[in-house]
Amino acid sequence: MALRIIRELGDPVLGKRAKEVREMTPKLRQLIEDMKETMYDSDGVGLAAPQVGMLKRIVVIDVSAEQDQPLVLINPEIIEKDGEQTGWEGCLSVPGKSGQVTRPKHVVAKAYNENMEEYTIEGEDLLARAICHELDHLDGHMYVELVEGRLYTNEELDAMMAEEEAAAEKEAEEKA
Numbered sequence: 001m002a003l004r005i006i007r008e009l010g011d012p013v014l015g016k017r018a019k020e021v022r023e024m025t026p027k028l029r030q031l032i033e034d035m036k037e038t039m040y041d042s043d044g045v046g047l048a049a050p051q052v053g054m055l056k057r058i059v060v061i062d063v064s065a066e067q068d069q070p071l072v073l074i075n076p077e078i079i080e081k082d083g084e085q086t087g088w089e090g091c092l093s094v095p096g097k098s099g100q101v102t103r104p105k106h107v108v109a110k111a112y113n114e115n116m117e118e119y120t121i122e123g124e125d126l127l128a129r130a131i132c133h134e135l136d137h138l139d140g141h142m143y144v145e146l147v148e149g150r151l152y153t154n155e156e157l158d159a160m161m162a163e164e165e166a167a168a169e170k171e172a173e174e175k176a
């Protein structure tokens, strides 16, 4: 296994449509293992093959707290979506930044696993957000195109969170 270099916003490969996977090969298996390792190493919850410079329709996602439940989605397609959620979103290809994005609250997707067996996956909240975000990468789209308002740096975000926490504490005190 090896870490791959994550391409960043502005790299032309991130604007291209990735191609369908027709059959699993040792090279693609290696790519998938490397993508998982690269995602975990960067503390991400998802990574799409174009982000490591490979124009293949392959995505890895792990939204579990222990980061030990990797999902592999090959040639994924969203077949159902409903509801709405607005929240902070970031991307390993846009390091240190976040923005508010509205996504479906619930999605159902079909995809193939590493053995090219078709399966269906249902996601809510963070998983729904991750599936939508990663699938966009396969069509050359980035979340920054969908951001409401502007991008915030992680420092700004931390300061905002701290302020909100302080306000909540103050309110709790006043009620006490």
Ligand SMILES: [Zn+2]
Binding pocket: 090, 091, 092, 093, 133, 134, 137
């Ligand atoms: Zn991304």
